[in-house]
Amino acid sequence: MSRWKPDAAGRLIKAAxxxxxxxxxxxxxxxxxxxxxxxxxxxxFRYFSDKREVLFSGSGELERLxxxxxxxxxxxxxxxAVVTAGLDPVAELFIERHDFARIRARIIEANPExxxxxxxxxxxxxxxxxxxxxxxxxxxxxxxxxxxxxVTVFHVAFTNWVHQDDPTAFRRMMGESLQELRAVIAS
Amino acid sequence: MSRWKPDAAGRLIKAAxxxxxxxxxxxxxxxxxxxxxxxxxxxxFRYFSDKREVLFSGSGELERLxxxxxxxxxxxxxxxAVVTAGLDPVAELFIERHDFARIRARIIEANPExxxxxxxxxxxxxxxxxxxxxxxxxxxxxxxxxxxxxVTVFHVAFTNWVHQDDPTAFRRMMGESLQELRAVIAS
Numbered sequence: 558m559s560r561w562k563p564d565a566a567g568r569l570i571k572a573a574x575x576x577x578x579x580x581x582x583x584x585x586x587x588x589x590x591x592x593x594x595x596x597x598x599x600x601x602f603r604y605f606s607d608k609r610e611v612l613f614s615g616s617g618e619l620e621r622l623x624x625x626x627x628x629x630x631x632x633x634x635x636x637x638a639v640v641t642a643g644l645d646p647v648a649e650l651f652i653e654r655h656d657f658a659r660i661r662a663r664i665i666e667a668n669p670e671x672x673x674x675x676x677x678x679x680x681x682x683x684x685x686x687x688x689x690x691x692x693x694x695x696x697x698x699x700x701x702x703x704x705x706x707x708v709t710v711f712h713v714a715f716t717n718w719v720h721q722d723d724p725t726a727f728r729r730m731m732g733e734s735l736q737e738l739r740a741v742i743a744s
Numbered sequence: 745m746s747r748w749k750p751d752a753a754g755r756l757i758k759a760a761x762x763x764x765x766x767x768x769x770x771x772x773x774x775x776x777x778x779x780x781x782x783x784x785x786x787x788x789f790r791y792f793s794d795k796r797e798v799l800f801s802g803s804g805e806l807e808r809l810x811x812x813x814x815x816x817x818x819x820x821x822x823x824x825a826v827v828t829a830g831l832d833p834v835a836e837l838f839i840e841r842h843d844f845a846r847i848r849a850r851i852i853e854a855n856p857e858x859x860x861x862x863x864x865x866x867x868x869x870x871x872x873x874x875x876x877x878x879x880x881x882x883x884x885x886x887x888x889x890x891x892x893x894x895v896t897v898f899h900v901a902f903t904n905w906v907h908q909d910d911p912t913a914f915r916r917m918m919g920e921s922l923q924e925l926r927a928v929i930a931s
Contacts, residue, residue: 635931673864680863698921701900702928709892713885734885741889742929744822 566604566614568594573611574657582608582664612661612671615654616678620685622646627689636695640686640707641735647711648728655724662719683708710734753791753801755781760798761844769795769851799848799858802841803865807872809833814876823882827873827894828922834898835915842911849906870895897921 572593576585587608591601605611623643630642651658665671683704690700714734718727759780763772774795778788792798810830817829838845852858870891877887901921905914 635928637928637931673860676863676867677860698900698904698924699928702896702921702925705896706893706925706929709889709896713888717885734889737885738889738893739929741822741824741886742893742926744824 565594565596565600569596569601569604570611570614570657573608574660577664578660582668609671609674612664613674613678616682619647619650620682622650623682624685624689627686632693636690636699636703637706639690639693639695640703641710643686643707644711644714644731644735645728648714648731651715651718651727652724655718658715659719662716679708679712706738710738713737752781752783752787756783756788756791757798757801757844760795761847764851765847769855796858796861799851800861800865803869805837806834807869809837810869811872811876814873819880823877823886823890824893826877826880826882827890828897830873830894831898831901831918831922832915835901835918838902838905838914839911842905845902846906849903866895866899893925897925900924 569590573585573590576589576593585608587601588598590608590611591598594601605614623646626643626646627639630639634642665675683701686704686707687697687700690703691697695703710731711734714727714730717730717734756777760772760777763776763780772795774788775785777795777798778785781788792801810833813830813833814826817826821829852862870888873891873894874884874887877890878884882890897918898921901914901917904917904921
C-alpha cells in the first residue's frame with residue numbers, strides 16, 4: 558500500500574507537510590493536520606504516534622525496498638555490489654517526493670532532536686543492510702563496512718538532492734556519490 | 745582550585761567503572777561512585793553532569809588527538825590519508841584503557857539510550873573531522889565521505905578490540921579495518 562495514493566495516511570502526510578511549510582513545524586498541531594486532511598485526530602493517531610512520526614514515515618518503506626533490491630542481487634555479487642543494488646530503486650521511490658523531502662530536510666536541519674532521530678533511523682537502516690549481508694554469508698566486518706558505505710553514499714546523495722531543484726537528479730547523484738567514495742578510498 | 749584533589753576526575757572514572765563492573769551500571773549511584781573515590785558528590789558534579797557522562801568522558805580527548813594528528817599531515821596528503829593519520833595515535837591513547845573500554849562496551853550494548861548517545865558522539869566526531877578537511881580545502885562531499893570512512897574504520901576496529909583480550913592489538917586492528925574497507929570498496 559503506497560502512502561502516496563489518496564488514502565488516509567497519504568492525505569495526512571500531505572496535509573502535515575503543507576502546514577509545516579506554511580506555518581512551521583513547531584507551530585502545527587495534530588488537530589490542524591487532521592482538519593486540513595478532512596479527517597479526525599483519532600484517524601491521525603491510527604497511523605502516527607505523533608506529528609514527528611509523519612517526518613519519518615517513509616523509513617520503513619525505504620528499508621523494505623532496499624532489502625528487496627539486495628535480495629535480487631546475483632549470489633556471486635560482491636558485498637558492495639549487493640548493497641548498491643538498492644541505490645537505483647531507492648532513487649526511483651524518492652523522485653515524486655522531492656517537495657516533501659525538501660521541506661522535511663529544512664525542518665530536520667533546524668531541530669537537533671529530529672537530527673538525532675534521523676541519525677538513529679539511518680543507523681537502523683545500516684543494521685538491517687548489514688544483517689542481510691551476513692545472511693548471505695558475508696563476514697561481519699565486511700558486512701558493516703559495506704553497509705555503512707552504502708548508507709553514507711545514499712545519505713550524501715540525498716543531502717545534495719534536497720538542496721537542488723531537479724527531482725530526477727537523485728539517481729545520477731547516487732552514482733556520483735558512489736564514484737567519489739571509490740576515488741576517496743582508492744587514493 | 746586548592747580544594748580540588750589531584751586527578752579527581754581520573755579517580756572518579758576508575759571508581760565508577762569498578763562499581764559498574766561489580767554491581768551493574770543501573771544499580772550504581774553517584775553517591776557510591778564519589779564514596780569509592782574518597783570524594784564528595786559535589787566534587788563528582790564538578791566534573792560530570794551525571795553518571796552517564798563518565799562513560800563518554802573520553803570523547804573530547806579522542807577528538808582533540810585525532811584532529812591534532814590530522815593537522816600534522818602533509819599539505820598534499822589525500823583526504824583519506826589525512827583522516828587515517830589519526831588512527832595510530834588514537835590506538836595508542838586507548839591501549840591503557842582496555843579494561844575500561846571493555847566494561848563500558850558491555851554497559852552500552854545493553855542500554856539502547858546509551859547506544860544512541862554513542863552514535864551521536866561518533867557523529868559529532870565525524871562532523872569535526874569533516875570540518876577540519878574542509879578547512880584544508882577538501883570539497884564538502886569528499887570531506888564527509890573521508891570523515892565517515894575514517895570513523896567507520898575506527899569504530900569497527902574498536903568494536904573488535906573490546907571483544908578480545910590483547911590491549912595492544914588496537915593498532916593492528918585499525919590497519920586491518922582500513923585494509924578491509926579498501927577491499928570492500930575496490931571490489
